[in-house]
Amino acid sequence: MSAPPPLQIREANAHLAAVHRRAAELEARLEAAECTVRAQAERLARHDQHLSAALDELGRAKDREIAALREQLLTSEAAVQSLQAAVRQRDKLIGQLQHRAELLQDLCRRRPPLAGLLATLAEAERLGPLPASDSLPGGSSSPLANSTGEEEDRDELEPAVFGTTV
Numbered sequence: 001m002s003a004p005p006p007l008q009i010r011e012a013n014a015h016l017a018a019v020h021r022r023a024a025e026l027e028a029r030l031e032a033a034e035c036t037v038r039a040q041a042e043r044l045a046r047h048d049q050h051l052s053a054a055l056d057e058l059g060r061a062k063d064r065e066i067a068a069l070r071e072q073l074l075t076s077e078a079a080v081q082s083l084q085a086a087v088r089q090r091d092k093l094i095g096q097l098q099h100r101a102e103l104l105q106d107l108c109r110r111r112p113p114l115a116g117l118l119a120t121l122a123e124a125e126r127l128g129p130l131p132a133s134d135s136l137p138g139g140s141s142s143p144l145a146n147s148t149g150e151e152e153d154r155d156e157l158e159p160a161v162f163g164t165t166v
Contacts, residue, residue, distance in 0.1 A: 004012075
């Protein structure tokens, strides 16, 4: 075999140098890409840690809020039960007071006739006892006594005496 011509050797050397430069360039780009990927991976890992910590904190905050709302619910339910008991007690009192109010209204409706009756009884009491039975015509001891015929058989009737108990 014969030696290649110098031009071919120079072309081959130039080609090898170009391939070597291209390989070096690709290795440098690969190294840069790997550095970029590592940096992005680290940023993503840190971001993931921050998001995970934020999610954990949100979970704890949610649990605290739920506990506070449960406590508030229990307090509200106790207040509702207390108010319902107070309403029942007041309803019972209202029922009693309504009955008394009805009685008082009934008394107020009957007051004028009762006042007239009391005035009449007071005047009758002021007049005093009746005179003796021998001065009355018909022999009756009291003009206010009921006369059914059976009382005439009695020898003596009690005189009527007026009094008030009110």
